[in-house]
Amino acid sequence: MAAVDDRRTKLNPDESPLAIICGGGSLPFAVADAARRAGWTVILFAIEGWADTAAVARYQHHWVGLGQFGRFRRLARAAGCREVVCIGTVLRPSVSTLRPDWATVRLLPRLYRLFRGGDDHLLSGLGRIFEEHGFHLLGAHEIAPDILVPAGALGRREPSERDREDIARGFALIAAMGPFDVGQAAVIADRRVLAVEAAEGTDAMLERIGELRRLGRIRSPAGVGVLVKAPKPEQDRRLDLPSIGPTTIERTVAAGLGGVAVRAGEVIIVQPVAVAAAADQAGIFVVGVAGDPVAGA
Amino acid sequence: MAAVDDRRTKLNPDESPLAIICGGGSLPFAVADAARRAGWTVILFAIEGWADTAAVARYQHHWVGLGQFGRFRRLARAAGCREVVCIGTVLRPSVSTLRPDWATVRLLPRLYRLFRGGDDHLLSGLGRIFEEHGFHLLGAHEIAPDILVPAGALGRREPSERDREDIARGFALIAAMGPFDVGQAAVIADRRVLAVEAAEGTDAMLERIGELRRLGRIRSPAGVGVLVKAPKPEQDRRLDLPSIGPTTIERTVAAGLGGVAVRAGEVIIVQPVAVAAAADQAGIFVVGVAGDPVAGA
Numbered sequence: 001m002a003a004v005d006d007r008r009t010k011l012n013p014d015e016s017p018l019a020i021i022c023g024g025g026s027l028p029f030a031v032a033d034a035a036r037r038a039g040w041t042v043i044l045f046a047i048e049g050w051a052d053t054a055a056v057a058r059y060q061h062h063w064v065g066l067g068q069f070g071r072f073r074r075l076a077r078a079a080g081c082r083e084v085v086c087i088g089t090v091l092r093p094s095v096s097t098l099r100p101d102w103a104t105v106r107l108l109p110r111l112y113r114l115f116r117g118g119d120d121h122l123l124s125g126l127g128r129i130f131e132e133h134g135f136h137l138l139g140a141h142e143i144a145p146d147i148l149v150p151a152g153a154l155g156r157r158e159p160s161e162r163d164r165e166d167i168a169r170g171f172a173l174i175a176a177m178g179p180f181d182v183g184q185a186a187v188i189a190d191r192r193v194l195a196v197e198a199a200e201g202t203d204a205m206l207e208r209i210g211e212l213r214r215l216g217r218i219r220s221p222a223g224v225g226v227l228v229k230a231p232k233p234e235q236d237r238r239l240d241l242p243s244i245g246p247t248t249i250e251r252t253v254a255a256g257l258g259g260v261a262v263r264a265g266e267v268i269i270v271q272p273v274a275v276a277a278a279a280d281q282a283g284i285f286v287v288g289v290a291g292d293p294v295a296g297a
Numbered sequence: 298m299a300a301v302d303d304r305r306t307k308l309n310p311d312e313s314p315l316a317i318i319c320g321g322g323s324l325p326f327a328v329a330d331a332a333r334r335a336g337w338t339v340i341l342f343a344i345e346g347w348a349d350t351a352a353v354a355r356y357q358h359h360w361v362g363l364g365q366f367g368r369f370r371r372l373a374r375a376a377g378c379r380e381v382v383c384i385g386t387v388l389r390p391s392v393s394t395l396r397p398d399w400a401t402v403r404l405l406p407r408l409y410r411l412f413r414g415g416d417d418h419l420l421s422g423l424g425r426i427f428e429e430h431g432f433h434l435l436g437a438h439e440i441a442p443d444i445l446v447p448a449g450a451l452g453r454r455e456p457s458e459r460d461r462e463d464i465a466r467g468f469a470l471i472a473a474m475g476p477f478d479v480g481q482a483a484v485i486a487d488r489r490v491l492a493v494e495a496a497e498g499t500d501a502m503l504e505r506i507g508e509l510r511r512l513g514r515i516r517s518p519a520g521v522g523v524l525v526k527a528p529k530p531e532q533d534r535r536l537d538l539p540s541i542g543p544t545t546i547e548r549t550v551a552a553g554l555g556g557v558a559v560r561a562g563e564v565i566i567v568q569p570v571a572v573a574a575a576a577d578q579a580g581i582f583v584v585g586v587a588g589d590p591v592a593g594a
Contacts, residue, residue, distance in 0.1 A: 173477045180470045182490045193479045196493035199509055208505075212496055 023088025034144030070103030170228025189225030320385025331441030367400030467525025486522030561585030
């Protein structure tokens with residue numbers, strides 16, 4: 001914990017620019033904008049093949065190939081960056097898509113060991129590598145706390161007593177699976193676990209619920225059931241917090257569920273106003289649930 | 298445990314016929330044939346809408362509607378049945394497909410409570426109801442122990458050291474999810490959990506692996522990864538043991554995995570010779586792994 005406190009008190013003491021290593025999706029730009037509002041100068045290190053070209057062009061940026069740690073280190077140091085945020089999608093790359101430079105090649109034996117574990121293992125290992133090279137790795141939520149889901153209902157609708165039972169069961173399930181480094185989401189309806197997310201991701205999991213419902217394999221009535229998302233208990237939160245956005249609401253509605261529950265302060269929300277509006281229009285709830293000291297730690 | 302021992306020593310003491318409540322799939326007939334070989338007279342109670350009409354016709358049988366416990370009880374008593382085996386697929390029925398008779402109606406409040414839980418909850422509850430009405434509920438494996446996967450490799454291929462790590466991780470994951478009454482299967486590749494089975498069933502889970510691979514979301518090489526199946530730790534084994542058969546092998550191969558591992562003596566195998574032949578032809582392993590006293594209990 002000392003390291004974390006240390007990082008927090010040192011946040012941008014000398015106005016050094018913030019390096020944002022930028023993968024796919026819209027989340028990196030939401031974080032970049034929030035960082036600018038908080039007074040940071042932002043430099044994007046956009047990952048080739050993943051970052052959105054048009055959006056990247058709106059910011060000071062460099063393109064880096066996946067695996068080019070040497071190039072990143074050189075450019076980031078030249079720009080005077082010390083604080084680094086990694087954000088956005090980079091699916092587990094195959095070795096053939098990596099374009100390692102020499103700095104990365106020297107790290108390869110260590111990276112190989114990291115890749116053999118699950119996501120947590122990989123991510124916390126990468127975090128340590130950044131620290132060893134003199135960068136301060138920050139979580140997007142440390143730069144832009146307003147991107148986290150707050151406690152309470154986001155729209156008008158509140159979960160029912162029955163929903164709350166499902167929500168508690170979902171959080172407990174995700175906590176129990178923590179040591180196995182599985183996904184960060186599950187669907188529970190009437191206390192029954194309908195789906196557990198692993199490699200397929202939340203959207204594909206929700207799509208499956210709709211399909212199973214059409215096939216008659218899920219017969220809980222429409223409007224019953226909750227998508228639950230929470231970080232895995234042992235996850236390095238600087239690197240991979242789960243997120244929700246308007247698409248999540250769309251797919252939750254299509255899956256016939258009653259709402260979405262996430263750990264308050266531990267899940268990123270993209271376009272919160274659009275999320276609340278979509279939830280209200282569909283009549284589902286979206287709720288941030290404060291963690292208890294054990295399950296939410 | 299006394300009840301179990303009692304049942305075992307009383308197996309067919311007076312040559313009463315065995316009642317097989319028969320859902321969908323080919324498993325009920327494999328069990329019926331095995332029971333006949335073991336000397337039982339067999340009467341099928343085929344569930345309308347689920348049991349295979351043509352196959353049922355080859356045995357002495359009665360048709361019963363889903364939820365017609367009174368009809369079953371009357372017919373089974375008239376035939377002198379005391380031992381009952383429930384086997385075959387009946388997906389969780391919607392209330393509208395139930396055709397309860399009066400005996401079932403009297404049980405409805407209790408059934409409602411059972412249905413609100415997960416599968417385990419439902420199945421062990423149904424088991425108790427049979428016992429209370431004077432039937433001895435047996436597991437298919439108690440009638441036909443040769444339908445269980447034995448310890449060791451079924452075909453020529455053995456799992457590698459790396460496979461064994463994945464297998465151990467899979468069994469531990471299924472054990473950890475036990476209290477949540479999730480599925481009985483998972484796919485692990487190189488220590489990473491690729492999929493967890495819930496409402497979709499094993500076949501759909503394996504199909505997902507193939508799809509994710511085509512989409513580039515799973516990049517472990519073909520031949521790496523294991524389908525792991527085991528009963529949930531708190532499962533009532535008289536009612537719902539997991540099973541594998543030739544289709545499982547087909548789908549495991551299509552998913553690009555290296556093999557199948559199940560708990561020896563706790564998973565049913567349909568057509569073991571065909572399973573071994575298909576595994577050998579595809580070059581994958583199928584192995585029964587003896588449980589340790591904790592995880593396999």
